[in-house]
Every structure is written in structure tokens, then in C-alpha cells.
Amino acid sequence: MAATVTMNVKPFSPKYVAYYKRCFTNQINCLEGAYRAGKSVINIFSFASYLETCEDKVHLVTGASIATARLNVADCNGLGLKYLFRGRYKTGEYEGNECMKITTKTGEKIVIFVGGSQSDSYKKIQGLSFGSWLSVELANLYISDDEKCFIDMALSRLTQSKNQKVWWDLNPVYPTHKVYTKYLDKYEENQEAGLFFGGYNYMKCSLFDNSALTEAQIKSFTSKYPDKTSMEYQRYILGNRACAVGLIFSLFAKDKSNWLVSDFTEYIRLNSPQFISIGVDFGGNGSNTTFVATVISNNYRDVLIIKDYKLVMAGGEKDVEDFHNACKEFIEGVMNFTSIPIRYIWGDCADPVMINEIRNVIKELHKVGVIRVLDSKKWTIKKRIDTKKLMIAKSHWKCLNSCANVIDSTSTQVWNSKEGHEDERLDDGTADIDTADAEEYSWSGFLEKLIKYCE
DSSP states (O other): OOOOOOOOOOOOOHHHHHOOOOOOOOEEEEEEOOSSHHHHHHHHHHHHHHHHOOOOOEEEEEESSHHHIIIIIIGGGTTHHHHHHHHSSSEETTTEEEEEEETTEEEEEEEEEEEOOSSTTTGGTTTTSSSSESSGEEEOOOOOOSOHHHHHHHHHHHTOOOOOOEEEEEOOOTOOOOOOOIIIIEEEEHTTTTTTTOOEEEEEEOGGGOTTTHHHHHHHHTOOOOOOTHHHHIIIOOOOOOOOOBBBSSSHHHHHGTTTOOOOHHHHHHSSSSEEEEEEEBBBBEEEEEEEEEEEEEETTTTEEEEEEEOOOOTTTTHHHHHHHHHHHHHHHHHHOSSOOEEEEEEEEHHHHHHHHHHHHHHTTTTTTTTEEEEEEOOOOHHHHHHHHHHHTTOEEEETTTOOOHHHHHHOOBBSTTTTTTTTOOOOOSOOOOHHHHHHHHHHTHHHHHTTTTO
């Protein structure tokens, strides 16, 4: 007889239990709110319950990427479909998509996993029919006003369902985002007017609604956002929709002293430097090409900016020669400054010519195989900004007081107030965005490891 395996599930709060019960009688169920509010878990439990008794065979799970969908729904830190259906599923493929084949009380169910953030993502589900749809990170799916809109395509794939069911979750974004204007706000208006057939079950939740979190966990997370009036606290803790306004790195701008290092030797003595990573943002036509060198310390816990440089590139053939010389001089300057080894140089992958020129410099310096030249990791700008804000809040980001370009850039970056661009930084020449990009390239290749130490 097989051993019984149990899952350690803490009781849901009454608010979540009420939402769960409403899922049985509503067609579209949506949770919007803070990070770690427990949104995905309650939707997964409702989805799993539905799979046990529904008639339809094929069902859809989506996220920004396949990996996100699988990690957040199949795994979900030990509370996902793999554990709810332990011993009753196998992995496989269905119509070219990853899937789980689950044995339920009403027969085999196929749950396919699809990423929906790209403009051509809709093609992955075109022509398929689903009984239900669960999505995490709804606001990160591709939304448009044409046939490429992933959400429209997914909803259209449910028309043949015997009992249409949808579960969505999302973290709040700026109030004019299309996910609201095209879907959620319209659904709510129609629901209130009695015009939404099938029922719309919406609930907003904060970090404090997650009864599974301990007091210590809540304090740890809220401490990353000390300014309770900030957009980050409003969105990520309280679960409110809020616009990003004003200075981006306001803590640093108000008082830089906590993050500036004057004695590099003392910093090295107190920390454990691993290597140096350099970021390069390519300019042209009058914009700056920028270089930033960063020390990664304490097994990816801390970063220290140690050197920066700006080169104005006028545009033309001479740019490549000027870049080559400036790049070589910058690398040599870093090597003369410290014996900490340079391990990586990250360049903007939009310019392969300059990437190759960095490799030529490495050959001249006889550092082939020692210094790796790589394309920068293409995280979203918002993700990079959020990571830097976290590192600053937890004092894991520091800068030598001689790095005037990085100091000025960090002090002056502001949010873009233009409608539709509220989660972007303003790029109109008022702040040095070129240096910001180079600095972020220097450490964003290790972004997930850096975030780990801010948790």
C-alpha cells in the first residue's frame, strides 16, 4: 500500500475562503493585489477543484513565459498542481505545448502551459479549444487592439466550453494600463449594471490578507519599502493601483551619505569581493556611450560601483575607433585600480558591431578566456529599477564617491508621467539614462541572485 503524503497548508483567511466559494458560481474570477498576498494559491486550489468534476478535457494555464506559468502553477512552492495531484499526473506535450496529463474523478484532463507576453504568443493557442483558463501575471500578457491580443485569443478559445471558467491574478500596475481599461474596469462596470453574463468575481488583496505569512515575514518584506507613501508600498504591500511619480531613487537623492564609499581599501577589508563586472551602453548620433564597473561581493549579496566613464559619439566611421580606444583605456584603468579580477563585460545586444569591438579589445589585452563578453540580460527597465531600489533599501548597493556620473544619474532619474509610460523613467535629457543603463547592465546578469539577498 502506497504511503500517504500530506501537504502543509495553513488556513486561508475568511476573505479568501469567501472568494473561493464565489468561484463556484462566477465565470471570471480575478485577484489583484500585493506581492506574496497568496493570490496564486487560492486560484490554483479552485482550479484544481474544478478539474476534478468538469466535463471538458483540455485546459489552459498561462504566464508571461512558459517557465513562469509552470513555476507558479505546477510548482507554486509545494502547493501547485504537481502536489495537489501527486501520483495522478504525468508530464507530456499537447499540440506542441508542454502539458500535465491528470487523472481526475471525471477522466483524464490535459493542462497545457503557455507563455503569453510576446506579440506572436497568440499563435501558440490559435485553433485550440479549452474548458477553462488560469493565468498568473495577467498584466504581463500581450494586450493589443488587434488580432494579436493574447487575452482576446485565450477568451475566444473558451467559447465551446461546457462551463466557462477563468481565474486571473495580477499585481497592480498604473491605473490607465490596458488590462484595466480594456478588461477589469469594464467588467466591473457591467457587473454593477447587471450586464455581465456569467458573473465577475473580483477581489483586491494586500500582503496583510495572507494568513500564511508570519509576523517576521511581513516585517521583513515591508521593511524594503520604508516610505509608506511611495508607489512601491502602495502597489506591493497594500495592493493599490498607483502611478509612479517623482524621483525614482528618492532615498538616495535625499541623503547620499549612507550609500557612498570613500575608503575602497576599508570596503574590501570588510567585504568579500568576488569579481568585477562591467556594463557598456552604446551611444551614437550625439548620445553618450557609457562604461560602468561594479564589484560583486559576498557571494552576490552586495554591489559596489567603482568606476564610470562617458564618451560622446558623434556618429560616423570614427565612432568605432573612438569606442575601441575608450573601452581599452577604461578596462586598463579598472585593472590598474584594483587586483580584483574582471570576469564579465555586458554590452547592449542591439549593437553587435560594438560587442565585437569589445572582443577585439579583450584580444589586445590578452584576456581571452579570462574576461567574458556577453550580451546584456534583457530584463525590463522596470524590473531593473525595482531591483536597484530593493538593493538601496537594504544597503546592498554602494558607490564610490568618485563615480560622479552614477551618483548624478541615480539622484536625478524621475518617472515618466506620460499616459501609457508610467512605469518607465523619463528619457528627455534631464537625467543621464545612458549611465543608468550601463550601470544596470553591469549587475543585471546576476539580478535573481541579488534579489535573493534582499528577501
